Amino acid sequence: MMGMAWLLFRRSIAPFALIATLGLMLASFFLRPLEPLIEMTWAIYNFNFGTVLLAPILGGLAAWDGVRLSSARGIFVARGHALRSVVAHWAMGVLSVAVSYAVGAGLVAFAAHNSGTPAFPGALQAWTIVPAVGLLSFALAIGYVVGWHTSQPIYVGVVPVIVFSAIIFSYTVNLNFVRVGGATASMVSLRPRLDVGAAQLVFYIGGSVLALSMAAGGRRLSARAGAVAAGLGALALSGAFLLAADGTLETISPDVRCVGDGPELCLSPEYERFRARFVTASGPLVEALDLAGVPKLERLTQNGLDVGVGIGFIPMLRAIDENPEVVVAGSIVNAFTNSCRSRDTEDVWDASSLVVRWVYDAYSAVEQGDAIAIPDEVAEAFRVIAIQCTT
Amino acid sequence: MHYVRSIQVVLKRWRIGRIGVSIGAVWLVWGLLDGPLDVPGRDSIAADVWPLAPVFLALAIADSATCFSHETERTASRSLRGRKLAHVCLAGASVLALSVMTPAGAATGVVIRNAGFLVGLGYLLLRLLSRPYALLTIAMVPPIMWIMGTQPPGVAPADWAILLHPKSSIVATTASAAAVVLGIATLMHESTPQILRIRTPFGSRTSRP
Secondary structure, three states, rough: OOOHHHHHHHHHHHHHHHHHHHHHHHHHHHHOHHHHHHHHHHHHHHOOOOOHHHHHHHHHHHHHHHHHHHHHHHHHHHHOOOOHHHHHHHHEEEEHHHHHHHHHHHHHHHHHHHHOOOOOOOOHHHHHHHHHHHHHHHHHHHHHHHHHHHHOOOOHHHHHHHHHHHHHHHHHHOOOOOOOOOOOOOOOOOEEOOHHHHHHHHHHHHHHHHHHHOOOOOOOOOHHHHHHHHHHHHHHHHHHHHOOOOOEEOOOOOEEEEEEEOOOEOOOOOHHHHHHHHHHHHHHHHHHHHHHOOOOEEEEEOOOOOOOEEEOOOOOOOOOOOOOOHHHHHHHHHHHOOOOOOOOHHHHHHHHHHHHHHHHHHHHHHHHHOOOOOHHHHHHHHHHEEEEEEE | HHHHHHHHHHHHHHOOOHHHHHHHHHHHHHHHHHHHOOOHHHHHHHHHHHHOOHHHHHHHHHHHHHHOOOHHHHHOOOOOOHHHHHHHHHHHHHHHHHOOOOOOOOOOOHHHHHHHHHHHHHHHHHHHEEEHHHHHHHHHEEEEEHHOOOOOOOOOOOOOHHHHOOOOHHHHHHHHHHHHHHHHHHHHHHOOOEEEEEOOOOOOOOOOH
């Protein structure tokens, strides 16, 4: 049995899938901006975004393996082994991908921990890699079946293009069942949904079963009918659930710690280590606003559910090591514009744009060590916003 | 009527029908981006997608060019060089056919440049790598340029993501010209070495008993 498994491993795409998965997933994570390493959820979720490129590549490789297998189709079909051989190759590919993927995710989690993020991934964060491997298995199954049926090497190129287009299309129209991760901003106050992940997994397994059962040629039609029905059933049920589901993430109230006043700064545990820099960064701007007579900002918080008048949500911390000033400035601007109920009136809109431009200019002044000055028209803009937002 | 039969043979061996289908696929993609179908978020992705669509043509041309490693082509009485040149002309005509169909809002020059780059790269890779690797590489060039090379809206794409560059980009035009010249040269050259000879990703079906 072990001998057969080893033979299968060596002769299928499994060794290549093992290397390609680890190499590509790590490359696609570490060659991008590394802010996700600040948060464990974000790190793992962004690692999963690599499937956008890996799934097409695995689909192409599987198509090639399917084409190779199909050159012996006559023998397989005559002996009644057609389905079994395709499924065995696919399963070996899935096993390699799963092992490699878990190792990659572990390395990313370790890198996040190493960069100062407290704790290791919890069960829910670790779970998000399971649907991702499911998606890759589905791509492998599609590749095998297309290669097996067409026997045409051009599908080694066509399958990746189609799989990639499907994934990208699903990102654009928010289809929950062809994508598994990727966030461009902080995921504090967001949590992956367990039920959506489970439904995705059912969807990918159902799709794989359906695709692979189509590889059966020759006898045993009754067994195939059962698999087709099971696959279709799984696809229909999970697909209906995913179409109805409102996104793959849910909003939660994060565990923030609030310190200080004017403004009170509420940070989640991952960002506690940046607190001193945020306080320093917000100082000059808050002082300058006070001098201009703008109402005092109550709180800057990472709790996405707790945003009201005078409370700024710190939504994302891009390039945190270079300039936390811009992050804080952006949050303070948000406090004025986003909490304003009548901001779609033209004068509020103009005032907001003026304030935004001024804040970013002001902060480049801070970086160069200059004092912040508030021009009259900016002070007036602040007052317009303040009046509109408090009445 | 023997020439009718000859044309049929060429159509079949060079898989010209498939090249036609690939041109149709590009046209379809452009039509969907530009047409009546309501695609949410279309405006944000259409500008990035239309320059990448010629990848279908590049795949079909590369697939068609594999015929030159087939015995029937290699042992045919007419000059191999002449037939390869004819294949290059076929590729050129296909690129021109694409450029004629360029959608509104897209630049014809970019279509020709990108299709030329991908087709030239196809010819080149086909001689340097074994067929599955060549096809997989061509297929993954646009996705990688798009996913790794695009920047936030309003910022120019990365220098190496040449398929996304505007019409005026000198880097992209040079790279495209280089790909075309190198591709044709490797196609014409009989003994270009194949770097990656292995036929299967790992191990071979026949290497062990």
